[in-house]
Amino acid sequence: MNTPHTIPRPGALLLSAALLAVSACSGADPAAEPDAGGDTLRYAATGSPSTATHDPHGGVGNESDSLRFGLLYDVLAVPGDDGTTELRLAESVEPADEELVEWTITLRSDAVFSDGSPVRAADVLYSLRRIEDKAAENFGRLGMFDFAASEVVDDHTLTVVAHQPYAAAPRALEAVTFVVPEGTEDFSEPVPGSGPFLFAEGDAENAVLERNDDWWGPTPPLERVEISAVADPQARAQAVSSGQADVGSSVAPSSVAAAEEEGLQVVRRPAVTMYPFVMRLDTPPFDDPAVREAFRLAADRDQLVETVFLGYGQVGDDVIAPADPASPETEARERDVDRARELLADAGHGDGLEVVLHTTTSYPGMDTAATLYAEQLEEVGVDVEISMDPPDTYWTDVFAQEPFYTGFYGGIPFTDIATVALLSDAPTNETAWERPEWDAAFAEALSTADAQERDGILSELMLELRDEGGYVVWGTGDGIDLATDDVADLPDGPGFDKLFIDQVRLTG
Numbered sequence: 297m298n299t300p301h302t303i304p305r306p307g308a309l310l311l312s313a314a315l316l317a318v319s320a321c322s323g324a325d326p327a328a329e330p331d332a333g334g335d336t337l338r339y340a341a342t343g344s345p346s347t348a349t350h351d352p353h354g355g356v357g358n359e360s361d362s363l364r365f366g367l368l369y370d371v372l373a374v375p376g377d378d379g380t381t382e383l384r385l386a387e388s389v390e391p392a393d394e395e396l397v398e399w400t401i402t403l404r405s406d407a408v409f410s411d412g413s414p415v416r417a418a419d420v421l422y423s424l425r426r427i428e429d430k431a432a433e434n435f436g437r438l439g440m441f442d443f444a445a446s447e448v449v450d451d452h453t454l455t456v457v458a459h460q461p462y463a464a465a466p467r468a469l470e471a472v473t474f475v476v477p478e479g480t481e482d483f484s485e486p487v488p489g490s491g492p493f494l495f496a497e498g499d500a501e502n503a504v505l506e507r508n509d510d511w512w513g514p515t516p517p518l519e520r521v522e523i524s525a526v527a528d529p530q531a532r533a534q535a536v537s538s539g540q541a542d543v544g545s546s547v548a549p550s551s552v553a554a555a556e557e558e559g560l561q562v563v564r565r566p567a568v569t570m571y572p573f574v575m576r577l578d579t580p581p582f583d584d585p586a587v588r589e590a591f592r593l594a595a596d597r598d599q600l601v602e603t604v605f606l607g608y609g610q611v612g613d614d615v616i617a618p619a620d621p622a623s624p625e626t627e628a629r630e631r632d633v634d635r636a637r638e639l640l641a642d643a644g645h646g647d648g649l650e651v652v653l654h655t656t657t658s659y660p661g662m663d664t665a666a667t668l669y670a671e672q673l674e675e676v677g678v679d680v681e682i683s684m685d686p687p688d689t690y691w692t693d694v695f696a697q698e699p700f701y702t703g704f705y706g707g708i709p710f711t712d713i714a715t716v717a718l719l720s721d722a723p724t725n726e727t728a729w730e731r732p733e734w735d736a737a738f739a740e741a742l743s744t745a746d747a748q749e750r751d752g753i754l755s756e757l758m759l760e761l762r763d764e765g766g767y768v769v770w771g772t773g774d775g776i777d778l779a780t781d782d783v784a785d786l787p788d789g790p791g792f793d794k795l796f797i798d799q800v801r802l803t804g
Contacts, residue, residue, distance in 0.1 A: 335520065337543065337802060338540070339542065341358070341360035341363050341545050342358065342359040342659070343359055343501075343526065343527065344357070345527070350487075352483075354434055355434050360523055362795050366798075368486060370474075371384055371472070372469045372475075373470045375789060377793075381467050391465075397457060397461055400453065401454050403420065403452045409488040410488045410494050410508065413488075416452070417452055423473065425443045428441070428444070434472075438473075440459060440742075441457065441459065443457075461742055463745050464742060471791075475490065490511070492513060504521075505520065517801035517802070518802065528657075529546060532547055536778045536779065537778075543777060544778045546660065560780060561786075562778060565788045565793075566774050567609065567707070568775040569659065570769060570772050571773075572702075572767045572769045573591070573768040574700070575727065575768070576699045576700070581649060582766060585764060590635075590643070592768050593631060594633065594636045597631070600770045600771055603668055604661040605774065613769070614767060615769060616710065616758065617705075626762065637676050651680055651700050652681045652683050652700060653701065655685070656694070662702050666702045667682060669768075669770070695724070696724040707791040718734075727765060729765055741757070783801075
């Protein structure tokens with residue numbers, strides 16, 4: 297799911313501070329000639345320094361934290377290049393019963409923590425239970441499982457139990473299942489991990505990691521990785537342009553032209569960024585289907601994609617997970633100002649309607665999207681007040697709470713979105729979408745072993761949500777990372793794929 301993330305747009309002072317932060321990570325004098333880097337990759341990642349954390353199981357709002365955790369800690373599986381699950385710490389994930397409720401996970405036997413102790417099934421189950429215990433912080437990202445009912449079979453085998461039949465269990469265990477030693481309670485500092493890198497120095501805001509030569513996987517080409525949390529996308533781009541970082545993640549499309557002129561790499565992750573406008577169905581005026589439909593018809597989607605993503609994206613038609621294998625084929629929803637006005641009049645708003653649209657600057661273009669959409673809504677008789685909320689509190693005070701706001705999704709599976717944000721009992725039911733029949737059909741899909749049949753059911757559910765739910769999905773944008781010309785093998789897939797950079801290398 298979207299893991300929600302992270303001050304009106306900072307000015308030059310904060311930009312300088314961000315660049316200094318990147319320099320501080322490498323110990324460089326910002327006034328000196330930039331270090332060529334050698335076998336050290338310097339990565340300026342999306343993140344608010346004030347919310348940086350060492351806890352991999354709670355509410356990880358910073359990409360910088362997730363990126364660091366992906367290097368320090370093993371996970372059971374990762375997203376594969378072809379959209380399938382690629383096993384990592386797990387050697388196999390197989391159903392233990394025909395009902396697809398119990399799943400047996402067999403672990404590789406050669407994984408060890410940085411303190412020399414072997415990674416056991418007990419460590420994995422402890423970590424999974426800790427993620428479950430912190431569901432209120434992490435948006436219930438593994439809420440489909442009952443880890444209290446799960447158990448260790450032996451040192452390298454455990455059985456996990458789903459709350460109901462869950463055919464997509466292997467995919468649900470991808471990426472976020474960071475494993476720590478059993479009994480670990482103090483996360484004020486990094487704890488032992490079994491990942492491809494070790495924590496060497498620094499803090500959660502600016503971390504220096506060194507290669508773990510005892511890792512069971514392919515030897516990382518890099519000796520060191522330095523990760524800095526930089527909140528402003530312009531600062532991340534400038535860090536690469538100035539030579540103070542080798543990679544700047546999730547930069548604004550407006551940075552591309554200058555970057556190409558400077559000979560920098562532009563790494564595009566197709567259609568992975570989405571800023572849907574979210575309407576809560578339990579709050580006026582969005583409790584009226586006619587109003588929601590009017591808001592969808594008011595959107596000039598071509599203008600939004602061109603303005604916000606500068607053409608680095610594609611128009612959306614309100615399907616919440618268009619890259620998912622189950623995504624239905626639909627005809628593009630055309631803008632219809634007259635019909636939108638009629639619907640608002642029928643709903644009792646013929647004399648106009650006033651709403652507040654919340655947005656932030658966590659990701660490049662979120663604020664631009666909201667401002668432009670407000671202008672488009674004015675054409676159908678809606679007076680929109682833009683509330684520019686600080687990134688540090690947006691995902692705790694606005695997300696899943698305010699009746700109308702700019703959301704974010706990053707290419708995660710529809711089943712994850714549904715489990716976390718759409719089911720009636722979802723931990724963060726952001727649109728208050730509560731339909732028992734829809735929930736039942738979703739449960740039926742997840743109990744269906746045949747992938748094609750399962751996708752067919754999910755496709756119908758996505759169509760119902762598209763036409764009657766609380767999302768205006770106007771488009772998807774490419775994720776854009778900048779890198780120096782000697783950086784090779786940066787991941788370019790959707791969702792969590794970008795967190796696993798252990799095979800990135802420097803060619804210079």
